[in-house]
Amino acid sequence: MNYHFSNSTWLALLFIGRVLTATTFFMYVGSMAFLIQEWNLSATSAGLIQTALVVGFAGSLYFSSFYSDFINPNQILIFSSILNSLGAFLFFYFANDFYSALILNFILGVAVGGIYGPSMILVSEKFSQGRKGFAMGMMLGGQSLGYALSLSITLTFSNFYNFKDGFLICAILTLLGLASFIITSYSDLFKKLNFRIFKYFKVTEQSYQNKNLIRGYTAHCIELFGMWAWMPVFLSLILVDKTYLNPIILGLVISLTLHLTGVFSNVISGYFSDKFGSKNVLVIFAIISALFSFLVGWIPNFSWLLILIISFLYSFFTIGDSGVLTAALTDSTKRNVLGRSLAFRSMIGIGFGSITPGIFGFILDFTNNHEPLSQQTNWIYAFSFLGLSGLFAFYFATKLDRNKLSKTLS
Secondary structure (H helix, E strand, C coil), rough: CCCCCCHHHHHHHHHHHHHHHHHCHHHHHHHHHHHHHHHHCCCCHHHHHHHHHHHHHHHHHHHHHHHHCCHHHHHHHHHHHHHHHHHHHHHHHHCCCCCHHHHHHHHHHHHHHHHHHHHHHHHHHHHHCCCCCHHHHHHHHHHHHHHHHHHHHHHHHHHHCHHHHHHHHHHHHHHHHHHHHHHHHHCCCCCCCCCCCCCCHHHHHHHHHHHHHHHHHHHHHHHHHHHHHHHHHHHHHCCCCCCCHHHHHHHHHHHHHHHHHHHHHHHHHHHHHHHHHHHHHHHHHHHHHHHHHHHCCCCCCCCCCCCHHHHHHHHHHCCCHHHHHHHHHHHCCCHHHHHHHHHHHHHHHHHHHHHHHHHHHHHHHHHCCCCCCCHCCCHHHHHHHHHHHHHHHHHHCCCCCHHHHHCCCC
């Protein structure tokens, strides 16, 4: 039995798999505002649970990318997808306090990280110059759509039904995502790689040549993971009394505002990077994203419509860097060390990004003025911390060498 697909069909099936398997990434975040009270969590503890997921994600992304130079990426993708489904069902059954959620969210992070790296490498292998930026954007767009779906489900169930049932639905969706990956990977699942074991200096040398891409990616991750973890909580707290929407509709609006925008953002930024060069796109997106980080902490007293518009634009420009940064790195790296270069970048970038939810929560606790969380002005300090990281991302983007970056991210 053998499957042969056109590149477009293959990408569509992989896109579906990414949508459905990404529903575990924000299962906890979607219920965080409810679970802070249900499990009696401090803001720091609540942030640390999501930090555990990102730590697992970073470590797994490192190893899965590293070994994709020696092990068929399709095999790593399928194994990680199985672990993702298993972890989701375990979270549904056993997560009931800080420690159980911390451990199980870490396992989910390991699983999702093992999906991310190999899928990016498979896309890089499949698409040629002039189309890679768009294809990477589609992959990350699928991820963002999965995040939106995850938040929609868990926000709805935590506010209106039993929050555990939201976890169960996400777990079931991961099984469908696994099936989609099996279909796309079947024909190449048992293919062996011929790359030889390399000397480590080749990767460190390659990474040094891409040092500003890696630095920019690190700053981007710090801002992105902080925004991802805390914006759903922030919006749910400040919008609940500003609109007449029931919890189901409000949860759907928040998730679509923050993550459906990522579908368009990644595809649009990838398209423009193919046309006008990655440096131009990264500079523009980074500075606008940083400005929104400094702005968003001031919006609780704005009208609900203006809050949603600002949040949409904030998410659009913060997420939009992701596909361009990944495509730029794959475009400037030889395939025989690509997995290890992605691993090195992920270890640095996502490693630092993983601690951001906890730092954000610590800033909220440290500057607590003993008012309800929805009324506190300390959100300004926490989001400004993300804005500083955005400024660093902008600075490193300006230092990129146009001549070393391909204009078309193949």
